[in-house]
Amino acid sequence: YMPGSGNQERLRERPDFILVVIQDLTENRRLERMRTDFVANASHELRTPLASLTGFIETLQGPARNDTEAQERFLSIMLDQAGRMRRLIDDILSLSRIELKAHVRPATVVDLTEIIRHTADALSPLARDLEVEIRIDVPDIPVRLKGDRDELIQVVENLIENALKYGSSGKVVDVRVYEQSVDQDADYWVLSVRDYGEGIPREHLPRLTERFYRVDVESSRALKGTGLGLAIVKHILTRHRARLEVESNPGEGAEFRIKLPALENTDGSAEKISA
Ligand code: ADP
Numbered sequence: 070y071m072p073g074s075g076n077q078e079r080l081r082e083r084p085d086f087i088l089v090v091i092q093d094l095t096e097n098r099r100l101e102r103m104r105t106d107f108v109a110n111a112s113h114e115l116r117t118p119l120a121s122l123t124g125f126i127e128t129l130q131g132p133a134r135n136d137t138e139a140q141e142r143f144l145s146i147m148l149d150q151a152g153r154m155r156r157l158i159d160d161i162l163s164l165s166r167i168e169l170k171a172h173v174r175p176a177t178v179v180d181l182t183e184i185i186r187h188t189a190d191a192l193s194p195l196a197r198d199l200e201v202e203i204r205i206d207v208p209d210i211p212v213r214l215k216g217d218r219d220e221l222i223q224v225v226e227n228l229i230e231n232a233l234k235y236g237s238s239g240k241v242v243d244v245r246v247y248e249q250s251v252d253q254d255a256d257y258w259v260l261s262v263r264d265y266g267e268g269i270p271r272e273h274l275p276r277l278t279e280r281f282y283r284v285d286v287e288s289s290r291a292l293k294g295t296g297l298g299l300a301i302v303k304h305i306l307t308r309h310r311a312r313l314e315v316e317s318n319p320g321e322g323a324e325f326r327i328k329l330p331a332l333e334n335t336d337g338s339a340e341k342i343s344a
Contacts, residue, residue, distance in 0.1 A: 236264025
């Protein structure tokens, strides 16, 4: 296009066309890079327990062949390693299943309080083992919103489980649900999971939802983490048009907040407690 040529059609069309192509390429490259990084990281994560398993099998075939006491010990370590591989594979599959539906908004209506009680019940043995109390403060009425029950259970489970495991020194985990009003309507339901443990140093906060990102790899492994929990949470929340906020002061614990869009009444206003 030459300025002053007078061809307004070409002026409008051409730059648009070029821009789209460039954006597509960069986006494709970025996604391609993410995919190859993910495959490399996942292979590495799986290779570690596999190497350990192979090593123990060789020892059992050779040096420990007649040592029943060592055999017992090695077999229990092998079972742990196999468990770690299974958790990784489960989480990898979970992540790819959710990614496939990333753009489809759930159509069913669920009750968030029911999901929280269900999940807290399921986690009560872990809470007991870690000697942490789960305190629940939710509205007495059903908190209805559009969502996928299984996926939201996965979200709540991940957050409470992390709070129990990484915040166990605080002895208490608070789970709350409250409405957040914008323009007098309750536009969002906020789910807050708060612990009083070690907290998370500020510089890590922006990266927590990256796949395989862990503040402390050893403690995550010891606590049976895969590093995929919050990545799964993020993907589920994207599909629910929900937001995740994290706040933490080291030494004072961490708070994970989820903002879920409230259900709209037929007149377009938001459903809220006082309605
Ligand atoms: P993991 O399987 O390792 O628990 P997540 O994706 O669930 O993976 O969490 C990523 C990392 O974020 C964890 O390894 C841990 O270092 C940190 N983290 C998550 N929740 C908390 C919390 N409540 N307190 C402190 N650190 C946390």
